[in-house]
Amino acid sequence: RNDLESTWGDKKITGPMTIEFRNVSFSYPLSSTKVLENLSFTIKEREKVAIVGVNGAGKSTIVSLILGLYKPTEGEILINGMDAKYIDLNERYKAFATVLQNVEPLSVSIAENVAGTDKNIDRKKVIDSLEKAGLSYKLAQLPKGIDTQMTRNIYEDGTLFSGGENQKLAIARAIYRENSKAMIMDEPTAALDALAEEKIYRDLEKISQGKTLIFISHRLASTRFCDRIMLLDGGRIREKGSHEELLAKNELYKEMYESQRKYYKEEDNEK
Numbered sequence: 001r002n003d004l005e006s007t008w009g010d011k012k013i014t015g016p017m018t019i020e021f022r023n024v025s026f027s028y029p030l031s032s033t034k035v036l037e038n039l040s041f042t043i044k045e046r047e048k049v050a051i052v053g054v055n056g057a058g059k060s061t062i063v064s065l066i067l068g069l070y071k072p073t074e075g076e077i078l079i080n081g082m083d084a085k086y087i088d089l090n091e092r093y094k095a096f097a098t099v100l101q102n103v104e105p106l107s108v109s110i111a112e113n114v115a116g117t118d119k120n121i122d123r124k125k126v127i128d129s130l131e132k133a134g135l136s137y138k139l140a141q142l143p144k145g146i147d148t149q150m151t152r153n154i155y156e157d158g159t160l161f162s163g164g165e166n167q168k169l170a171i172a173r174a175i176y177r178e179n180s181k182a183m184i185m186d187e188p189t190a191a192l193d194a195l196a197e198e199k200i201y202r203d204l205e206k207i208s209q210g211k212t213l214i215f216i217s218h219r220l221a222s223t224r225f226c227d228r229i230m231l232l233d234g235g236r237i238r239e240k241g242s243h244e245e246l247l248a249k250n251e252l253y254k255e256m257y258e259s260q261r262k263y264y265k266e267e268d269n270e271k
Helices: 059-067 089-095 110-115 123-132 136-140 163-176 194-207 243-249 252-270
Strands: 019-026 036-043 048-052 074-079 096-099 182-186 212-217 228-233 236-241
Touching: 019 059, 036 059, 036 074, 036 236, 048 059, 059 096, 059 182, 059 212, 089 096, 096 163, 110 123, 110 163, 123 136, 123 163, 123 194, 163 182, 163 194, 228 243, 228 252, 236 243, 236 252, 243 252
Parallel strands: 048 212, 048 228, 096 182, 182 212
Antiparallel strands: 019 036, 019 074, 228 236
8 A cells, every 4th residue: 555655646636626537447456357447437526426337337446446545457537637646645535525335433432433533623513514414313312422432342331323323424524524625425325224315315415515426326216316327337337317318218227227116116105
């Protein structure tokens, strides 16, 4: 990892964020299989874009490439028109508020988990972020509130969150980072129940206000709030457009949507 970091540049990211992939291909080390092949697309500043596809289509690999966790095997990634390899890696990390699928809180206080630091924490903003992520009910149950430690191994009065609550905590952390230029949400509601998931979707407009949003999901009904959807299939973009446009095309997106529709209807009945 250190060898990788030493090859990055020192440029900074300023202003709203645009992201462009130019003929990007990616293979994992020691593998000749291309997870992504000759991928080209542009995400405009403040645009809300969903990337969808079946499991293994390469959706999360795109996230890792955007964040700088991986480098392209071929091609270029441009952020605000700059080749990303010339951007300072720490600056790149700071520019993104990210919610990943698997979330494991640190054994520190709730406030420190949300703020990502133990210094100069804006306590009001922490509480506001937790409320927006749907965790105010949890705080009401804890005598120490946001000062509650997120472990019971050391502190008897500590707390443990469920998988769904951990995902909400990650969403609160992303909301707290209001100076980030873009938000990436990779299957952010996988562990949430249907009602909590619906609330997150309704609130996303506010949560991602002024930021570029990249939303990764395998559930097509969750992407209707986005400006544009890209359907990934076999490491390539097979279809792109709005939810309505892709349904009207009557191709793979519609086929996948119809196959999932029974599941959506069952959830609606439960609601």
